[in-house]
Amino acid sequence: MSKVVTFGEIMLRLAPEGYYRFVQADTYGATYGGGEANVSVSLANFGLDSKFVTKLPKHEIGQAGVNSLRKFGVDTSDIVRGGSRVGIYFLEKGASQRPSKVIYDRAGSSIAEAVKEDFDWDKIFEGADWFHFTGITPALGDNVAEICLEAVKKAKEKGITVSCDLNYRNKLWSKEKAGQVMGELCKYVDVCIANEEDAGDVFGIKAANTDVTSGQVNHEGYKDVAKQLADRFGFKKVAITLRTSISANDNKWAAMLYDGTDFYFSKNYLMHIVDRVGGGDSFGAGLIYSCLQNMEPQQIIEFAVAASCLKHSIEGDFNMVTVDEVSKLAGGDASGRVQR
Amino acid sequence: MSKVVTFGEIMLRLAPEGYYRFVQADTYGATYGGGEANVSVSLANFGLDSKFVTKLPKHEIGQAGVNSLRKFGVDTSDIVRGGSRVGIYFLEKGASQRPSKVIYDRAGSSIAEAVKEDFDWDKIFEGADWFHFTGITPALGDNVAEICLEAVKKAKEKGITVSCDLNYRNKLWSKEKAGQVMGELCKYVDVCIANEEDAGDVFGIKAANTDVTSGQVNHEGYKDVAKQLADRFGFKKVAITLRTSISANDNKWAAMLYDGTDFYFSKNYLMHIVDRVGGGDSFGAGLIYSCLQNMEPQQIIEFAVAASCLKHSIEGDFNMVTVDEVSKLAGGDASGRVQR
Amino acid sequence: MSKVVTFGEIMLRLAPEGYYRFVQADTYGATYGGGEANVSVSLANFGLDSKFVTKLPKHEIGQAGVNSLRKFGVDTSDIVRGGSRVGIYFLEKGASQRPSKVIYDRAGSSIAEAVKEDFDWDKIFEGADWFHFTGITPALGDNVAEICLEAVKKAKEKGITVSCDLNYRNKLWSKEKAGQVMGELCKYVDVCIANEEDAGDVFGIKAANTDVTSGQVNHEGYKDVAKQLADRFGFKKVAITLRTSISANDNKWAAMLYDGTDFYFSKNYLMHIVDRVGGGDSFGAGLIYSCLQNMEPQQIIEFAVAASCLKHSIEGDFNMVTVDEVSKLAGGDASGRVQR
Amino acid sequence: MSKVVTFGEIMLRLAPEGYYRFVQADTYGATYGGGEANVSVSLANFGLDSKFVTKLPKHEIGQAGVNSLRKFGVDTSDIVRGGSRVGIYFLEKGASQRPSKVIYDRAGSSIAEAVKEDFDWDKIFEGADWFHFTGITPALGDNVAEICLEAVKKAKEKGITVSCDLNYRNKLWSKEKAGQVMGELCKYVDVCIANEEDAGDVFGIKAANTDVTSGQVNHEGYKDVAKQLADRFGFKKVAITLRTSISANDNKWAAMLYDGTDFYFSKNYLMHIVDRVGGGDSFGAGLIYSCLQNMEPQQIIEFAVAASCLKHSIEGDFNMVTVDEVSKLAGGDASGRVQR
Amino acid sequence: MSKVVTFGEIMLRLAPEGYYRFVQADTYGATYGGGEANVSVSLANFGLDSKFVTKLPKHEIGQAGVNSLRKFGVDTSDIVRGGSRVGIYFLEKGASQRPSKVIYDRAGSSIAEAVKEDFDWDKIFEGADWFHFTGITPALGDNVAEICLEAVKKAKEKGITVSCDLNYRNKLWSKEKAGQVMGELCKYVDVCIANEEDAGDVFGIKAANTDVTSGQVNHEGYKDVAKQLADRFGFKKVAITLRTSISANDNKWAAMLYDGTDFYFSKNYLMHIVDRVGGGDSFGAGLIYSCLQNMEPQQIIEFAVAASCLKHSIEGDFNMVTVDEVSKLAGGDASGRVQR
């Protein structure tokens, strides 16, 4: 059983029920999520040995974050306990022409204030095959970026495959800062994951002639982006997700994989969305799993897209699907017929 | 007022709220349902004198099953109380590419352990015009199949019309066993109801060139199936429902009626699904009602399909619609405009 | 900051959760709403000084109605307290082919039994720029119609712009009575708002060749209706909303503005509906706001339609959107992409 | 199996969840209840043939009222359908020093507007052994008082035992009016039920030296009240409930029975209250049941008090207890130990 | 109508439903509260002109805080909008021997980062009769303590009565720091409110021989504390609340008022607690109201204690009671009998 380590922040997610707006809510659904934590849960659900590393306060709100991961079998034994708060994000689910809205309240979280001494990467990486992080983590602060750098260097040393989802967040840092920090980290990355806009935001690498709000996707442009990324950083694989937003309820979803030689485009799914948060993370998890299973490139991208397509039908950040369920969809049965 | 008797199992249905998966649920909606019970409630909602016969334990979980039927005016006076458990089914509602999932926990239920002596069909059938059962009931066990046989024979004796929905369930019995038992029971059946696959599963009678997952329906093939069924068992009427699954949220729904002479196809509805369970049962109820009202064949099939189309917009197994509502839709107003 | 006064009834709205039918409900969501109250809340959310005038009982159910308005900043200082009950309406949300259903229980409400002496329009209109009411209010009784007449006369005297949404309700009065009373009131109205059917129901002015259940909208016909309305009553502006009902879940939504010279048609939105109640009222609020901002006619109609398009994605009668949100949609971004 | 008929109003009860105040509620639990309906449900739960007679509108809110009774096996076949509204009462549950609060909104209900021709008492009373009503019903209006009078006369004629719970409601009528109307009706009553204050409010018959807010109950005083009542109207039995309110959560509960000869006092229970509404009605049902079972006087009063003691532990107006459960408590086991 | 201004923090309160522990919760009730905001809402519910001053972010979570106050009629026109976050507190309700638990997450809130320039006290105090704050507000930071000092000085200048609830929070500052800052502020205070421990924690003034966990209250000791406080700071009135904690569900509640001459002890209530948070604040509001109404000292303390006794029966921080309800309890009716 392959072992994957991820590192990042897990936040308390507070979301009004159904389609209520923030100003209408007097209860919040309370779950946990975060880019790397979402990958860890998804991998645990696929049956891998999956460890998530972060720092969380000792109090019960921190404990509930740990529990949310343990529940699905994630190894939480290297989560450091301390610091003063759990990062929070408020999520209002959009509908039709009304977009979803996210309000972050994550400054001062335990992980954002963590120091290098908190983490012993030699111990953390024992027996690990793969290390994954996203661009959100180094954006939490210079201290965290340093921890990331130490982690990827250590992973490289140990021959652990490193993947990174660029995941640019403009509320956390500027494009310039992102480009500089991520540029350094990407030197140690083997597999790069990005959405339609990340490469442009972080590294100024853009797909020509594509307008993400127009519903048009430009295949040639994305090939070009992937090739530039691979050329600049020496990535062995680059995967780019391609979302077309028809409305807050309906999106198209596909992806492309570049393995340094060829380009592989997945099927394109029309999705009725239950919850789109974590869509990209579930793609990352699907990609890591299928790579670790040594699938063929076309299978890899189909598995990753099918996994994340299913995520969009599931409430919460975490992707609660099994390998069988993903394989069935990737294999072509998208009819949604009831299983008795 | 016509009087209809149905016989079968009513189960406790436990379903996570909304689109939550089983592993996310910490509350279950608790309702009751089952093939024949669903028909009985629907008929009571249409204003008929509707009786449901089964066996349920004496305890409160059994009582709640009785109450769920009484609430809608079903005559429960011939429900036998005893045995040890209520059958249960767990339902997870699918969305988009993720199919709904059903987990049965029905072994050992009171009705599955019932004996012939539990039921006095002479008394039960007093004043009855119609008797309905489905292929699920005899599948519960040889004892229950025997009770069914006794019931249909007695119904025949008394000149009561008998209808049967083939309703094949592969978790309950093999195709071979089903073919053998249902073949015997069908000798006493006047009106046969089936979905696209039942005739093939139970009797090996298949519509040529149709793939239920492809979204393609083959009219000629279904005509052939209906004719073969009628020819083999002497059914006076055969009705076949035609579902096309676009996604877990969107289905097309239509049906065909064969009256031994002609074939009548209904309108085809594109449905946004609220709850698809009980869809077929609501069709059966619509068919029984419209036959008892002596509607014309085209009206019969339009009424039955409209009734079950509306069912898909209603939570739970039971179809909560009035004759007026069905007639309005069958009559052509499918716009869903608000009624003030 | 412009100041707008509206006058009418605010009712307790009792609605089963989700898509449950009335006979399945054992809890009701309890919110408040009513044609003019909905306009007032929407205007307060747009940042205007917005006052709502009505009569409500002194008890807590009346108080909760006041609170529901204060919460969003509506000025409730001229709401008269007294009388015996709050009007109620029961709302069952439709889905797919099943229409929504409204049951009114509003007879005998405090406002329906109000007398002229209850309201001091000189005081109420202090500093006001605009007065709005709908055809529902005078339909509550001759006493209320008289109060309306007094209000519009006083508004006219003071140079306050008067708008009226015809809003015909056949459960409240006959077409004949409506035509007579509204005909008198419309003499004092500057801006007239109507849906596809109101002009015909109230004044017998119909758009030729249009069938509201067919999904077909006839542009020329509506031009003709608007022109006839303006000619008969001297309205400075006439706005007509154009709804096409595909199903209870999916509607198209657009509108037309006539400024006495030209006709301006808005974009046509395809909406997945969360809650369609208050759709017309949110259009009225959008229109009043954009007129008060002195927008150009095409901008006015786009703002009003975008505002009400967003309303359909929001639970409850009230439109909870900001000017920024409406402007963004009116400006062309209808993709519903998440905002982080 | 004895058959009992009751006649009165069933209202929609809207209550905020838990201990929320009206001004905090945005959902209401929606159940049904009313003095006589509560008795009917309780008797059906005891296994009697129990019929409830009223008038309810044809719409779904009326239908849901019918269903709420059918669910528990009450015979609703003589409920007249028509009129315009269902009476409503809003209930806010008190706690500690804060009392529960009831807001009635029942004017204009179908039963309050019913006419004599609506009810065919010969048909209604077929096979009946007992007729029960409360002082609330004639208080709904002179028309309803007349219907009551017709009913009790007819019952008398047919030798049906008549019971009446005085149940004085000062929001419905004055003490003078109540005394006059109830005085006439009581001539036909065999069994009179009252609480500590009813006899004083309706007939001016008071227990000396008792202050209901003080927690003191005066046994001798109640004996005197019962005797006066029996003497004045010729009641065969008079039962008086004795509630001591310690706080909104804690009450003491006992009762006294006078059979024309002797006085029987029940045990006195200290109750933690879940829901006190319907407490008196459940006492009435217990009394009717135990009388019909020909229990001894002491057993009668113990059964009635135990039944209503249990009611206080149950949500809603209806008493959901079996004869076994009541007998167990009446027999002395009040420990509340879990039953596995 | 008297006008009262309060100044402080309003936090988002997140509390698991019922008695669930934090680690069991997956929904949080989301309300708002804070020492001074609670006083403001209570005073608005008493019918006073009540203004709350704070700083809240511009986003929807901040807006919802404003709305929570407007809903009950609090004047929010001087709330400054800006800064980055709303303070949060997590509340787990205790039961029996298990205490309630509060986890604060308030660092970095908009008010905690506010500057003197944010508030224009001349404008804020226009027409004001009373200014109230608590010891929590200056504890938020030196900047906020300075703002408080400016406010009390300005109030003094304008002849506005100033009250202060000492409200010591050991998670916000040390006893030494509290003593120093509060000592300075108290020079401008007219009415001082404290619980059993505050005077000791902040100023080292202790009631001899009292152990708050023992259930014993020492009247003489509290007299001494009040006198020392008044003597040291020149308070015109000192009020001390006296809580005896029997269990998390049951507390005794009383208070003492010292007017510089005499000591007045209130009745002592035994309370079944629904929600104890805001108990002290509701006492403060009762005290301010009764002082402004010029009640007699004994009436003042009875009114304040009765108001806060009722608060313990109400969910949330805010006291939702009217003057009538408080007066009824203060007047002696503590039976909690239902009000129909």
Place this chain on the structure above:
Amino acid sequence: MSKVVTFGEIMLRLAPEGYYRFVQADTYGATYGGGEANVSVSLANFGLDSKFVTKLPKHEIGQAGVNSLRKFGVDTSDIVRGGSRVGIYFLEKGASQRPSKVIYDRAGSSIAEAVKEDFDWDKIFEGADWFHFTGITPALGDNVAEICLEAVKKAKEKGITVSCDLNYRNKLWSKEKAGQVMGELCKYVDVCIANEEDAGDVFGIKAANTDVTSGQVNHEGYKDVAKQLADRFGFKKVAITLRTSISANDNKWAAMLYDGTDFYFSKNYLMHIVDRVGGGDSFGAGLIYSCLQNMEPQQIIEFAVAASCLKHSIEGDFNMVTVDEVSKLAGGDASGRVQR
């Protein structure tokens, strides 16, 4: 860190919300619990290395059972997956004089049908210090009793301390059968736990002169019972819990420990009950923990009783308390004062 293994059944617990009766419920809270699983979770919450062993089906309802344990850190790696169903119990919470009610539906569960080959006790017991089971497990069937016997023998061999909670369930087996099977198993037990009635039910050993429904507890009698148990089976320790049921809401709770020499009685707590299920199990966990910490006998019994006292304030079967919380209560602070 000590390691404790428990073995038994974990069931799906379905309970109506709040105090609703079964016949009123249309949602069930869905949690998991069972005698030994409850002990395992409690021990994990105390920070021990805690493993639970059982058999559960492969489907999602079985998986959710596993997840419910993992969430709190229980080691589930030796749970065998297979078989056909999860045992279920329905729980209706009692109030006041109305007792709680449990309906079991556990026949045919995976663990009840397990075979000896399913469990490899050598592997399971690796590194274990303590093994715990209850009398429920062998009662599931002769096959399970045999597995228990194998386990206790293996534990004995390995020098692992064995504890057993007698936990007699009369719905699972007769007293005779229980006595015989438990008599054999008890030979291998070191620490015996029982409630007031178990010793009598299983072994015919009774405390003289004690009536569990009377509220009287007889200290001398329990001493005698403990001594007889220890004498007959050679137990090193015997602990007996002493519950006095005042009502379904209020119980007294204490316990006694016999260490072969002396008798230690704990404090006696008066508890307001939130959820009494699992009370005994939480006592067992407290006892195991305090024994493993080598506490003194009086401390052991105080810790165990305080732990289980707190359990009664927590929803669900599992005891969610930390060592600190238990120690605080055991140390004497039972005031339930809020912790800020």
